[in-house]
Amino acid sequence: MTDQTDKLIADLAADLTPVQRLTPPFRRAAIWLVTAVAINVAVALIHGLRPDLADMLHHTGYMLLMITTFLTGLLAGIAVFLISVPGWSARWALLPVPGLVLCFASASYGCYADWVRMGPHGLTLGTSFDCFSWIVGLSLPLSLGLYFMLRHGAWIRPGLTLILGMLSTSALVASGLSLFHPVETSLVNVVYHGGATVILIVLSVLGVPLFKPKQI
Amino acid sequence: MSITLAQDNRQRAGHANTRSATGNADAWTDMAALFVLAQNGDKMAYEALLQALRPYVRGLAKRRLSRPQDIDDTVQEIFLSIHAIRHTFDPDRPLQPWINVIAERRIVDRLRRLYRERARETELPEHEDETFAADDANRIAEASLDMRAVYRALEQLPPGQRQAISLVKIKGMSLRDAAALTGQSEGAVKLSVHRAIKALRRALGGDENIGGGGNG
Numbered sequence: 311m312t313d314q315t316d317k318l319i320a321d322l323a324a325d326l327t328p329v330q331r332l333t334p335p336f337r338r339a340a341i342w343l344v345t346a347v348a349i350n351v352a353v354a355l356i357h358g359l360r361p362d363l364a365d366m367l368h369h370t371g372y373m374l375l376m377i378t379t380f381l382t383g384l385l386a387g388i389a390v391f392l393i394s395v396p397g398w399s400a401r402w403a404l405l406p407v408p409g410l411v412l413c414f415a416s417a418s419y420g421c422y423a424d425w426v427r428m429g430p431h432g433l434t435l436g437t438s439f440d441c442f443s444w445i446v447g448l449s450l451p452l453s454l455g456l457y458f459m460l461r462h463g464a465w466i467r468p469g470l471t472l473i474l475g476m477l478s479t480s481a482l483v484a485s486g487l488s489l490f491h492p493v494e495t496s497l498v499n500v501v502y503h504g505g506a507t508v509i510l511i512v513l514s515v516l517g518v519p520l521f522k523p524k525q526i
Numbered sequence: 527m528s529i530t531l532a533q534d535n536r537q538r539a540g541h542a543n544t545r546s547a548t549g550n551a552d553a554w555t556d557m558a559a560l561f562v563l564a565q566n567g568d569k570m571a572y573e574a575l576l577q578a579l580r581p582y583v584r585g586l587a588k589r590r591l592s593r594p595q596d597i598d599d600t601v602q603e604i605f606l607s608i609h610a611i612r613h614t615f616d617p618d619r620p621l622q623p624w625i626n627v628i629a630e631r632r633i634v635d636r637l638r639r640l641y642r643e644r645a646r647e648t649e650l651p652e653h654e655d656e657t658f659a660a661d662d663a664n665r666i667a668e669a670s671l672d673m674r675a676v677y678r679a680l681e682q683l684p685p686g687q688r689q690a691i692s693l694v695k696i697k698g699m700s701l702r703d704a705a706a707l708t709g710q711s712e713g714a715v716k717l718s719v720h721r722a723i724k725a726l727r728r729a730l731g732g733d734e735n736i737g738g739g740g741n742g
Contacts, residue, residue: 314598314602314724315580315598315601315602315605318602318605318606318717319573319576319577319580319605320573321713321716321717322572322573322576322605322606322609322717323569323570323572323573323576324569324713325609325711325713325714325717326564326567326568326569326572326609327567327711328565328566328567329565329567329612329613330613331565331613331615331616331617332613332614332616334616334618395614395616396611396614396615396623396624396625396627396628397615397616397619397620397621397623397624397627398619398623399623462613463614464611464614466627466628466631
């Protein structure tokens with residue numbers, strides 16, 4: 311048996327070629343986040359900023375939600391690049407938790423403020439399929455960009471990588487949409503990204519080649 | 527210059543080998559230095575690194591696996607994984623956690639495979655060696671059973687090995703074509719075929735040493 315290991319070591323050494331070292335995860339996360347912000351701003355400018363943006367910037371609930379959503383996307387983005395490289399603890403996956411807690415707290419605060427201001431009618435749920443198309447339009451380039459950057463790493467924790475990647479994308483899409491879309495889109499956004507994550511996980515578990523993460 | 531470097535590598539390898547048995551922190555520093563040389567394509571440093579790592583990864587495998595065959599196979603799988611993602615090692619980070627994550631993945635994979643195999647195994651009652659009284663009928667039935675055993679053994683292989691043996695040995699592709707199709711080097715495909723044949727022989731109860739396992 312040890313002969314086999316010796317032979318393997320010799321074969322691997324013979325097969326060795328120089329490799330380009332992977333850029334450190336923090337730097338890759340920074341590149342991706344800058345790209346994501348640039349795409350968000352570009353789409354917002356193409357669409358046109360929401361007409362009441364100047365007023366909304368003075369609205370505490372709106373500002374809190376936008377900042378905490380962006381913070382969640384930022385922290386999840388850093389976490390996904392860290393956990394996709396061996397040697398970084400899986401506990402880094404908890405990095406976006408403070409952002410998520412603040413985000414839910416802000417959303418709850420927004421709901422409470424609307425309830426105080428407008429009574430029970432302030433909490434009525436509505437649907438907007440127009441916002442769905444903008445979510446998809448903004449999400450696709452972000453998701454694809456993230457995928458192409460992550461595939462250079464190692465899929466040592468495929469499930470966590472997928473969940474954090476989707477969390478980061480959906481949070482950044484939500485904060486971007488809030489700049490130009492007048493209707494609250496969080497619920498549609500969560501349903502879309504949550505659904506996409508579940509579908510991707512099912513496809514990868516079923517072993518569909520295109521969606522099967524590259525195993526190490 | 528190159529002679530000096532080679533001597534330096536041998537010296538480092540010697541130090542790393544001596545120290546790794548005792549788990550000395552300096553041994554990890556030496557091995558990290560060898561890793562950097564290996565990332566730059568230094569075959570001698572790479573071989574020295576893998577030999578220095580061998581007792582450590584073997585120790586990790588031995589803690590969770592009992593059969594020597596499983597331990598050896600897992601050590602070899604760990605080395606194949608290290609080889610595949612060697613670009614992700616960052617010399618500014620410690621080497622040991624990087625190795626630990628990869629080793630843990632491979633050991634868990636092996637344990638899962640063993641549990642699956644054990645779950646499928648059933649005790650055959652005595653006197654059920656033959657299913658039919660006539661010799662010819664037995665031969666046909668046994669051939670069919672053999673084929674099923676081969677298919678089952680193929681299904682047990684890791685995806686990379688199954689793909690390699692399917693392309694090279696079943697579809698008859700050349701190593702070069704299989705390498706082009708899978709995006710791997712010819713050496714990596716050759717190794718996968720070699721490992722697959724070895725695993726199939728073991729699964730089918732044959733002698734692994736017959737024929738040497740080369741794939742030409």
